Amino acid sequence: MTDTPPKPKFHVGLRSGYHSPQVQVAIRLNTNESPFPPPINWQNDLAKEISNGQFNRYPDRQAMALRQEIGLLHGLGPEMVWCGNGSNEIIQSILLAYANSESNVMVFEPTYALHSHIAKIVGANVCTFWRDDNFQVTPEAIKKGINEASPDVIFFCSPNNPTGNLELEDSIDLALEMAPGVVVVDEAYVQFASSSCLEKLKRSSRLILVRTFSKTWAMAGVRLGYALANSEVISSLAAVTLPYNLNTISQIAGRLALNYQNEMQERVSALVQQRSRLTSGLASLDVKVWPSEANFILFRPNSVEASKLWQLLVDQSVLIRDASTWPGLDNCLRVTVGNHDEVTRFLEALSKSLG
Ligand SMILES: Cc1ncc(COP(=O)(O)O)c(C=O)c1O
Known part of the structure; x- marks a missing residue:
């Protein structure tokens, strides 16, 4: 008998072109x-608490202190909060608790790739519906999707x-009204x-945020995310989570971060300002740009191939995301909103690349 490793039962990888190349660049x-880094005082508080940590002991399995603080932030009790290593x-x-090989999971493309990717990992059937030309999920699409799937x-x-x-308010309300499962x-x-x-x-016990x-x-490096939902839903998430999933340091880091809400808001405001600059800068160039309420902007060059433009930017030490192979995003690129200097450097490099 030859000694070959067994074949895995799971065969779907992330769609090709999803992972961003980790190349060394200036921007x-x-x-x-x-x-921006997190506040320096948060880092000092963290170092202090860690120096008193009992690392021979397992962490609090319920992450109760952290859940309590997150609950307070949102006016909810800890029974409506569950924490994990990143929102992924x-x-x-959520998918382990509410989907299996007999389930349909509905997504509206183009959207975040991990929703459908993890649904496939748990063996569920992914039902893909499409956003309209403005990337909205319309009430009509919701009705069609829920009735079919x-x-x-x-x-x-x-x-x-x-x-x-x-997302459109009406679409989410309609989904909450019609959905047989969780939204x-x-x-x-x-x-x-x-x-x-x-x-x-x-108003809804089916909703999970x-x-x-x-x-x-x-705090991307800390890997901390959470769900807000009805307490029964939270118990279901807890039931499928590995014991002690969240290490002591992450629990402390998250709890202490919540003392720095003003600093967080200042960082958000600074980025919203840079988002306006970036949007105007893009609008003055030969690209189509979509309005954004996030810290990234989607755009499509009118007369250059996106992958070529991506490389021209890398050659100038600027790394953005090539989204051109993602569903429904022909020739599109996505750029994260950076600080003032990064936005300036990106716009200069883009302008040069577009000739
Ligand atoms: C829409 C969305 N959800 C979830 C995540 C995952 O974030 P994390 O696991 O870092 O919390 C990302 C990351 O980019 C995202 O874009």
Whole structure:
């Protein structure tokens, strides 16, 4: 018998072209991170608490202190909060709890790739519907989708990555009314936007909101995300989560970060200003640009191939995201909003590349 490793049962990888190349450049505007470090006082507080940490002991399995503080931030009790290693882990827990090989999971492309990717990993059938020309999920699309697919899980993303628009209020309300299963609204970028679905939690026990510390809290390296939902839904997420999933340091880091809400808001405001600059700069060039409520902007060069333009930018040490092979995004690129200097350098490099 030959000694070959067994074949894995799971065969779907992330769609080709999804992962951003990790190349060394001066200006990194490819993964929607914050260009600003978190507050220095937060780092000092963290170092202090860690120096007193009991690292021979497992962390609090319930992450109760952190959930309590996050709950307070949103006017909710800890029973309506669940935490994970980044919001990707939260999305995984939602799918483990509410989908299996007999389930349909509904997504509206173009959207965040991990929703459908993790749905496939848990063996669910992904039912893809399409956004309209302005990247909106219309009430008509919701009706059609729910009637056809009767999905156990519906994913929205507001603001939607990579298109930047908020989901329509009416569409989410209609989905909550009609859905036979849970309705997830991924709000990873919501602090950059003009509205959220938080209020809807009071009215619907089917709604799950997904949030992260990776973007507005400038803590992508910590890997911390959370879900807000009805307490029974939270218990279901807890039931499929590995024991002690969230390490002691992440729990402390998240709890302490919440003492720096003003600093977080200052960073968000600075980025919203740079977003306006970036939008105007793009609008003056030979590209189509879509309005954004997030910390990234989608655009399409009118007379150059996106992948060529991407390379021309890399050659000038500017890295953005080539979205041109993603569903429904022919010849599109996505740029993260950086600090003042990064936006200037990007616009100069882009202008030069477009000739
Ligand atoms: C819409 C959306 N949701 C979730 C995530 C995952 O974020 P994290 O796992 O860092 O919390 C991202 C990351 O880019 C995202 O764009």
